[in-house]
Amino acid sequence: MENSRHVSPRYRGRFAPSPTGSLHFGSLVAAVGSYLDARFNHGDWLVRIEDLDRQREMPGATSSILHTLETLGMEWDGDVMYQSQRSEVYRNAVDMLGKLGFIYPCICSRKEIADSSIMGVSGPVYPGTCLRNPAPINKAYALRVRTGNDVIEFNDRLRGLYSQRLRDDIGDFVLRRADSMYAYQLAVVVDDAEQQITHIVRGMDLLDSTPRQILLQRLLGYATPSYLHLPVVTNALGEKLSKQTHAAPIDVSNALMQLVNALHFLGQEPPLEMIEGDIASFWHWAQENWRVDQIPH
Known part of the structure; x- marks a missing residue:
């Protein structure tokens, strides 16, 4: 404090x-x-x-x-x-992450994810199905970011130290939905940086x-x-x-x-x-x- x-x-x-x-x-x-x-x-x-x-x-x-x-x-x-x-700005950020090898396509439905997931801190933890077994992209797909399992922590000015292991607590999360809408986690990071x-x-x-936003800040080279x-x-x-x-x-x-x-x-x-x-x-x-x-x- x-x-x-x-x-x-x-x-x-x-x-x-x-x-x-x-x-x-x-x-x-x-x-x-x-x-x-x-x-x-x-x-x-x-x-x-x-x-x-x-x-x-x-x-x-x-x-x-x-x-x-x-x-x-x-x-x-x-x-x-x-x-x-600001869709073009978000697209550029996703393209950069793609060139760096940090994202991958996902065709899993919400039901498939719910049926094969454990619950994390904010919902089902994506089990990495499309990362381990890439499927043919023959329909609309989302784009997910590889999270890794390092501890991401920060000091909140009010409550102190907070940390997550994203792979265990959240899973690889969506940056662009299958309907081509960009996710909040990506947009807020890009906007805060700009x-x-x-x-x-x-x-x-x-x-x-x-922690998800801090991961994206690090991958995109933002403060x-x-x-x-x-x-x-x-x-x-x-x-x-x-x-x-x-x-x-x-x-x-x-x-x-x-x-x-x-x-x-x-x-x-x-x-x-x-x-x-x-x-x-x-x-x-x-x-x-x-x-x-x-x-x-």
Whole structure:
């Protein structure tokens, strides 16, 4: 755990929502945490819309998210990046990995994988069927990356050391699906590198994705950012707030209270009179008093 400001290199953070619905309290917590960490460290805060899967995108969600951030007084640096416009960049990364011999085609169906797999930290572990026994490519195929079984570990700024053996815990994972859609794990790594992101602050639900992303960073020759995974907001049933669990949109008519509640969730201790102030005074206090070591585990 730490509390000091970062000096070099210049801090560059980001918030990267998926436009599957309006901003809800869980995504607000991630936005506030990443924003405050960037501003406390006199850094940049970028916004990226992760709209790779157009079938899951809700019409109007992107403009709703950006409008909500603006209403809440969260000012981003530079232009908003849209993953839906970056297929060629992802293709180039996959081509590079292919030339280096790190990927292979896979024609296994989800059912075949589930029937022949053991469960890992985030679902069935791919058993390497198409790596050991390459099949004729006579139908649509996915592309998987060879993971190896070295330990990949990193120090999360909040929870400390975290490690995985990817072959055992995850298996060789997909970089491009059989429908030619590029996977989140690839896109986020390529985008973070292009935007020169130095610090990633996001929800704990993405913790087990981080070793996969570190592997890709190493294979592609990218730097590895610093990571801080925030506690995830859940509902009364213990489910992560999301569109699937019917999370309510942020009520921008009561923006200041929403921000204060997010600050409390993150373990910060704003003065009681803050609720009587305005959004500008909220951000002034919050940016000066951000304390990572007060965030609950």
